[in-house]
Amino acid sequence: MAMLKIKDLVYEAAGQRPSRILDGLSFTVESGEVHALLGANGTGKSTLAYLIMGCGGYRPSSGDIVFEGNALGSRPIHERARMGITMAWQEPVRFEGITVNDYLTFRNKDADTAELLALVGLNPSLYGHRMVDRALSGGERKRIELVSILVLRPKLAILDEPDSGIDMLSTQDIINVIGAFKRNGSAVLLITHREEIAMIADRSSQLCGGRIICSGDPAKVAEHYKARHCMICSDRECHYV
Amino acid sequence: MSELDELTACFGNAGGDVAALGDAEFAHLAASGHRILSSRTVEGLVVDARETRDGISAHVTVKAGVKLKNPVHMCFGVLHKEGTQRIEMDIRLEKGSSAHVIAHCIFPKAEKVRHIMDATVAIGEGAEMRYSETHFHGPLGGVEVVPKAVVAVGRGGRYFTDFTLTTGRVGKLDLDYTVEAAENAVTELVARVFGHGRDAIHIRDKVLLAGKNARGLIKSRVAIEDDATAEVTGITEGNAQGARGHVDCMEIVKDRAVARAIPIVQVNDPGAKVTHEAAIGSVDKRQMETLMAHGLLPEEAVDIIVKGMLR
Numbered sequence: 001m002a003m004l005k006i007k008d009l010v011y012e013a014a015g016q017r018p019s020r021i022l023d024g025l026s027f028t029v030e031s032g033e034v035h036a037l038l039g040a041n042g043t044g045k046s047t048l049a050y051l052i053m054g055c056g057g058y059r060p061s062s063g064d065i066v067f068e069g070n071a072l073g074s075r076p077i078h079e080r081a082r083m084g085i086t087m088a089w090q091e092p093v094r095f096e097g098i099t100v101n102d103y104l105t106f107r108n109k110d111a112d113t114a115e116l117l118a119l120v121g122l123n124p125s126l127y128g129h130r131m132v133d134r135a136l137s138g139g140e141r142k143r144i145e146l147v148s149i150l151v152l153r154p155k156l157a158i159l160d161e162p163d164s165g166i167d168m169l170s171t172q173d174i175i176n177v178i179g180a181f182k183r184n185g186s187a188v189l190l191i192t193h194r195e196e197i198a199m200i201a202d203r204s205s206q207l208c209g210g211r212i213i214c215s216g217d218p219a220k221v222a223e224h225y226k227a228r229h230c231m232i233c234s235d236r237e238c239h240y241v
Numbered sequence: 242m243s244e245l246d247e248l249t250a251c252f253g254n255a256g257g258d259v260a261a262l263g264d265a266e267f268a269h270l271a272a273s274g275h276r277i278l279s280s281r282t283v284e285g286l287v288v289d290a291r292e293t294r295d296g297i298s299a300h301v302t303v304k305a306g307v308k309l310k311n312p313v314h315m316c317f318g319v320l321h322k323e324g325t326q327r328i329e330m331d332i333r334l335e336k337g338s339s340a341h342v343i344a345h346c347i348f349p350k351a352e353k354v355r356h357i358m359d360a361t362v363a364i365g366e367g368a369e370m371r372y373s374e375t376h377f378h379g380p381l382g383g384v385e386v387v388p389k390a391v392v393a394v395g396r397g398g399r400y401f402t403d404f405t406l407t408t409g410r411v412g413k414l415d416l417d418y419t420v421e422a423a424e425n426a427v428t429e430l431v432a433r434v435f436g437h438g439r440d441a442i443h444i445r446d447k448v449l450l451a452g453k454n455a456r457g458l459i460k461s462r463v464a465i466e467d468d469a470t471a472e473v474t475g476i477t478e479g480n481a482q483g484a485r486g487h488v489d490c491m492e493i494v495k496d497r498a499v500a501r502a503i504p505i506v507q508v509n510d511p512g513a514k515v516t517h518e519a520a521i522g523s524v525d526k527r528q529m530e531t532l533m534a535h536g537l538l539p540e541e542a543v544d545i546i547v548k549g550m551l552r
Contacts, residue, residue, distance in 0.1 A: 055530050077533040078542075087534050093527040096462070096491075097552030098545065106545070107536045152535060 001069065002028035003187055004052070004156055009063035011047055011210075021047050023210030024063070029156065034178060034188040036198035036218060038225045039207035045191045046090060048207070049158045052189070053087045054080050067156070084155030090164060090191075092145035094133045101128045104148050111151040119180060120147055121173040138165040146177045150184070157181050158189045163197050175200055195222035244320065245271065245278040251347045252316050255377035255408065261314050268309070271316040272297045274324050285309065286340070296327030296357070305335035305365070313340060318347030319354045322383075330360040334368040334398075341371040348376075351412070352383035360390040364398040364426075372402040378409030382438050385413040392419065394426040396452065404432040407551045411440035411469070418445070424452030424481070431460045433551045436469035436498070447476040450484035450513065457486040464547045465498035474503040479513025488517035493524055493547055 011022040021044040029035045039045045050058040052065055054077045065072045067083060075083075095103065104113045114124035120143035130136065132144060142165050149157055162174050178200060181188045190201055198204050204221035206214040214224045242250075248271055253259040261267040262279070268286050271279040275296050282288045285307030290299040303309060319326050334340060348354050364370055378384050386406070394400045400420060411434060420428045430446045442465070448457035459475040477486035492500040504517035524546050532542035 053530075053534055056526055076539075077530055078536060078538055081534050081536040086536070089527075089531065093525065093531050095528060095546065095549050097549030106532070148535065 003031040003068060004029040004189070005064075005066045006052075007064045007066070009048075009051070009065065010061045011044070011051060011058070012061045013047075020210060022051075025207070025211050027205050027212045027215060029187050029189055030203075031155070032182065032185055032187055033202040034182055034190055034200065036190040036192060036201035036204040036221075037207055038192060038195060038198045038204060038221060040193055043207050044210055045193075045207055046160055049087060049160045049189070049191055052158060053077060053085065085158070086149045086152055086154040086156070087158040088142075088145045088149050088160060088162060090160040091138070092141050094136070094141065096131065096133050098132050099129050100132055100144055103132045103144065104151055108151045108153075113147070113151070116147045116150055117144075119173070119176055120144075121170055139167065139170065142166060143173065146174070150177060150180055153184050154186050156187045156189065158191070160191045161193070162190070163192060163194060171197070195225050198222055198225075244273050244276070247320055248273050248278060248316060248318055248347065251318065251320070251349050251377070252345055255345065255347060255375075257316065257345050258314070261311070262316070267311045267314060269314040269316065270299065272318075272326070272328075274319050274321070274326050283309065283311075285338075286313065293327065293329070295325045296329070298329040299331070301330065301332045303334045303338040303340045303368075306337045307335075308339040309341070313342045315342060315344040316347070317344065317356070318349075319351060319356065320347075320349065321354075322350050322352040323354060325355040326357070328356075328358040328360075330358065332360065332362045332370070334364050334370050336365040336395075337367045338365065339369040342373070344372070344374040346374065346376045346386070348384045349379045350381075351379055352381055354383060355385045356387070358388040358390070360388075362390060362392040362400070364392070364394040364400050366395045367397045368395065369399040370401070372400075374402070374404045376406040376408070378406070378412065380409055382410035382412045382440060384410070385415075386411075387415045389417045390419070392421070392428070394420060394422045394428055396423045397425045398423070399427045401429045402431065404434075405551075407433055407435040410438055411436045411442055413441045415443045416445065419447040419449070420457070421449040421451050422455035422457055425454050426452060427456045429458045429460070431462075432473075433462045434464075434471070435547070435551055436463070436465040436471060438467050438469060440465070440469040442469065442471040442473075444472070445474045445476070448478070448486055450477065450479045450486050450515075451481060452484070453481045454483035455481060456484070459488045459490075461490045461492075461502075462550050463491070463500065464493040464495075464551060465500055466495035467498060468496070469498045470500070471498070472501045472503070474505065475517065476505040477507070477515045477517075479506075479508040479510060479515045481510050482512035484510065484513035484515075486513075486515040488515075488519075490517075490519040490521075491550060492521040493550060494522060495543075
């Protein structure tokens with residue numbers, strides 16, 4: 001049985017055009033797999049992440065999101081988190097007065113934060129006592145967010161564009177983190193618009209026009225994505241991309 | 242137990258460094274109500290403190306070029322349920338000197354207590370003063386705290402102040418600081434207050450950037466809940482070439498509490514620049530969602546965010 005099963009998911013945003021962001025989307029994430037979700041900007045990748053996590057204001061218009069056999073329905077975020085789902089936002093928020101070490105150990109006091117910070121290329125002695133505030137660069141904050149959910153050892157980690165804001169030389173750090181999730185037995189839903197990042201996944205799906213239009217081997221999905229080949233748009237260059 | 246022992250015990254319970262009060266390397270001044278209970282000075286620091294009808298009057302001078310190695314502890318309080326303590330303070334840091342003054346203001350049983358401070362501070366050329374004032378109030382809210390300070394920071398001088406009232410009930414707070422910064426002077430005024438019940442908080446910080454390249458920051462962090470009210474006014478004037486100022490006010494509001502922020506920025510020289518930002522409202526939704534996605538309950542998330550902001 002799939003760990004996460006999404007069936008016929010529709011999401012319509014009031015006051016937006018087009019209003020239908022997700023249009024009957026179906027796909028699954030298996031336990032322990034890294035599943036990349038590829039799609040161009042504005043195709044609804046982050047919206048899907050918010051719907052799975054249950055972020056405020058995002059509720060499916062129709063369709064089901066089922067995690068380990070339980071419909072998520074209107075469960076609040078913390079309940080979903082305690083079921084084993086967590087998420088790293090594309091642009092993580094800042095916190096005043098909270099040190100990196102505190103931030104990493106709210107839910108796991110015994111976590112070896114030094115080892116984990118080193119994993120993302122941050123020197124623990126330089127970063128552990130810094131605040132998770134505006135003094136951090138976007139890339140630093142992003143790495144800390146990835147570590148903060150790694151320590152939770154979730155069943156499913158949703159990583160929304162983990163590579164954005166990270167310099168090319170540090171992309172390997174992000175790949176290392178994804179590998180660490182996998183070693184911990186966590187499944188990863190890896191949201192990205194870069195096919196080279198999606199290549200590290202076990203499986204990949206392409207999102208376009210509010211649906212999954214192609215799913216399977218990451219190399220083949222990447223080829224499909226690069227060609228902008230879209231079934232919804234009648235085999236021609238995709239209107240949505 | 243003597244009054245000094247009681248004040249010292251309260252000071253320790255409130256997180257103060259009790260050992261520093263007994264250490265000859267540390268200067269201190271301790272007063273309960275209008276009685277001076279203990280004082281000590283160190284080389285280069287002159288303290289002339291006297292008891293007055295309803296408080297104390299103190300002249301404090303750090304001699305030119307003297308950089309005090311250890312903080313100067315000031316421990317003030319009213320240990321009874323009722324009373325008034327008026328502190329008149331005149332602090333002078335002579336040219337090139339530096340000092341860190343830590344003031345602890347303790348009102349553990351206050352039901353009807355007034356604590357009034359009138360301070361004048363003069364920071365000499367190239368001198369630096371850090372002034373940290375932390376209040377420890379009891380749970381009854383019967384305190385009226387009225388700290389006023391007028392500070393002149395000389396050329397190249399630095400003045401940093403940090404006012405914290407996050408333990409116990411605030412009662413009524415009416416804080417009023419004015420700082421004038423001369424050429425190349427730097428000043429930073431920070432206030433952190435947590436109000437509950439029917440606490441009433443008024444903060445008015447004013448920075449006059451009078452000299453060329455003077456720098457100023459006013460930062461206020463206020464959280465209020467229940468029926469508390471807060472009004473925070475941050476005023477910065479840029480009056481000289483190269484002056485730079487910023488007013489940063491954040492207030493978190495819960496329950497029926499009411500908050501107001503009034504940033505006033507004025508530039509009287511085209512070469513000056515003053516900016517401001519103010520955020521008032523409930524706890525930030527994205528911060529809440531992030532912590533809840535880590536598995537924290539909503540009330541745990543609020544607690545962490547508020548405590549962090551006031552830290």
